[in-house]
Amino acid sequence: MARRNRRPAAPAPATAPSGAGRGTDPAAPQQPAGTPTGGVSRRALLATGGGAAALGLVVGTGGALTGARAVAGERPTPLSAVGEAVVPFHGRHQPGITTPAQAHGHLLGFDLVPAPAPDARRAAGALLRRWTELAAALMAGEPGERDTGVALDAGPSGLTVTIGFGHSFFDATGLVERRPRALRPLPDFSADALDRERSDGDLWVAVGADDALVAFHALRAVQRAADESGAARLRWQHSGFNRAPGATASPMTARNLMGQVDGTNNPREADEGFAGHVFVPDPDGPGAERSTARAEEAWMAGGSYVVMRRIRMLLDQWEQEPLAEQEAVIGRRKADGAPLTGGEETTPVDLDARTAEGAPVIAANAHVRVSAPESNDGATMLRRPFSYHDGFRDDGAPDAGLLFLCWQADPYRAFVPVQRKLDRGDALSPFLRHEASALFAVPPGAAKGEYVGQGLLEG
Numbered sequence: 095m096a097r098r099n100r101r102p103a104a105p106a107p108a109t110a111p112s113g114a115g116r117g118t119d120p121a122a123p124q125q126p127a128g129t130p131t132g133g134v135s136r137r138a139l140l141a142t143g144g145g146a147a148a149l150g151l152v153v154g155t156g157g158a159l160t161g162a163r164a165v166a167g168e169r170p171t172p173l174s175a176v177g178e179a180v181v182p183f184h185g186r187h188q189p190g191i192t193t194p195a196q197a198h199g200h201l202l203g204f205d206l207v208p209a210p211a212p213d214a215r216r217a218a219g220a221l222l223r224r225w226t227e228l229a230a231a232l233m234a235g236e237p238g239e240r241d242t243g244v245a246l247d248a249g250p251s252g253l254t255v256t257i258g259f260g261h262s263f264f265d266a267t268g269l270v271e272r273r274p275r276a277l278r279p280l281p282d283f284s285a286d287a288l289d290r291e292r293s294d295g296d297l298w299v300a301v302g303a304d305d306a307l308v309a310f311h312a313l314r315a316v317q318r319a320a321d322e323s324g325a326a327r328l329r330w331q332h333s334g335f336n337r338a339p340g341a342t343a344s345p346m347t348a349r350n351l352m353g354q355v356d357g358t359n360n361p362r363e364a365d366e367g368f369a370g371h372v373f374v375p376d377p378d379g380p381g382a383e384r385s386t387a388r389a390e391e392a393w394m395a396g397g398s399y400v401v402m403r404r405i406r407m408l409l410d411q412w413e414q415e416p417l418a419e420q421e422a423v424i425g426r427r428k429a430d431g432a433p434l435t436g437g438e439e440t441t442p443v444d445l446d447a448r449t450a451e452g453a454p455v456i457a458a459n460a461h462v463r464v465s466a467p468e469s470n471d472g473a474t475m476l477r478r479p480f481s482y483h484d485g486f487r488d489d490g491a492p493d494a495g496l497l498f499l500c501w502q503a504d505p506y507r508a509f510v511p512v513q514r515k516l517d518r519g520d521a522l523s524p525f526l527r528h529e530a531s532a533l534f535a536v537p538p539g540a541a542k543g544e545y546v547g548q549g550l551l552e553g
């Protein structure tokens with residue numbers, strides 16, 4: 095059976111007319127996040143004399159910020175395509191789902207501060223409004239409330255901020271009736287070695303940007319807003335990276351820390367049925383008949399579910415494997431990601447191909463065979479991972495791997511069956527340890543004037 099491969103990533107237009115930010119292919123992180131807009135950037139404001147006052151900069155709280163680069167009348171040096179890229183915040187879906195994965199990512203899990211349910215709900219609503227306003231401002235290149243200035247000289251750099259709800263949020267806020275069925279806790283898998291303190295959580299915020307300072311600036315603003323609100327406290331943080339835009343001569347699919355080209359056969363937004371795989375359908379729209387959602391979950395229409403897995407790679411073992419073994423484990427060539435059945439990266443994998451001796455060319459336990467939609471009743475997810483490296487463990491091994499993120503309309507029809515199958519017989523599994531896990535309901539995007547999750551908290 096010849097399988098359909100997705101088209102190669104097309105270079106993003108320098109200026110996108112609306113909506114999509116820098117294109118919608120998470121497998122194409124090397125393209126600058128390009129949607130220069132007519133909006134006034136932080137840097138332009140400074141250079142045209144708006145200065146510190148217009149930016150509401152922090153002055154006198156330890157590190158005075160004066161906007162010293164602001165000189166009235168001075169023309170700003172143009173930002174590079176990377177710096178000036180703007181991803182729109184408002185829209186049907188939240189940003190950071192179909193946005194190509196950026197060079198830097200921070201994933202934050204929060205717990206609500208215990209309080210009687212009505213108070214916790216009110217406090218959560220206020221925090222979500224504050225996070226929404228912050229995200230919209232920072233993503234547009236404007237300063238946040240009492241801005242720290244960390245991102246002062248940069249453009250928004252394709253910044254995205256994405257917000258979600260965990261299973262326990264609904265207990266804490268007395269909203270159990272409105273908890274989606276698809277948000278029930280993930281089952282245990284035999285290979286799990288999960289650290290519960292770095293898993294789960296009431297609330298989730300994901301920050302991505304192509305500049306490290308811009309990403310940190312947003313991460314800190316989000317965490318400080320939670321702290322100051324008294325509504326939520328940080329439970330865990332996982333930080334990761336991808337290759338920087340422009341690091342390769344032309345846009346290419348990213349590699350992971352095992353050296354494999356990773357993301358080739360991701361679904362593309364232009365594929366038929368893409369939205370049905372990734373986003374929760376409208377109750378009366380196409381795809382609703384396949385949905386298990388109840389009327390109480392209508393607030394999730396246009397939203398998506400994200401599974402996060404922190405997967406450590408046993409790199410000392412992996413790097414001992416001969417190249418041919420490494421390629422057999424995946425079913426693709428390491429150099430260019432082409433299937434072992436021939437062709438180039440985007441050539442469809444032929445799962446039926448046999449050697450002269452009659453053995454399958456793609457092994458029965460090869461990762462691409464076991465995980466493919468064709469082997470899982472069509473189960474399809476949008477993968478959007480970051481690599482991570484957090485130093486070395488006591489045994490000297492790198493604490494490094496993949497912050498695996500996948501997006502789907504229903505995790506029980508995508509991640510869960512596929513991970514069950516991988517758990518039973520994937521040639522890659524012996525080189526992996528799943529160390530943290532979480533599932534979040536990511537509501538639809540907010541319209542102007544609304545906040546993310548308003549449909550749940552006030553609907």
Ligand SMILES: C=CC1=C(C)c2cc3[nH]c(cc4nc(cc5[nH]c(cc1n2)c(C)c5CCC(=O)O)C(CCC(=O)O)=C4C)c(C)c3C=C
Nearest residue numbers: 350354355356357358359360405462465466467496512513
């Ligand atoms: C449960 C879902 C998946 C987990 C967990 C997972 C972990 C994981 N994968 C790689 C490396 C590669 N994965 C590739 C393809 C691929 N992986 C999944 C799912 C999970 N992977 C799917 C659905 C697919 C696509 C299969 C297909 O349709 O062909 C590839 C091949 C290139 C590609 O298409 O992206 C690589 C390489 C690692 C290293 C990893 C955990 C650390």
Ligand SMILES: [Fe+2]
Nearest residue numbers: 461462465477
């Ligand atoms: Fe995979």
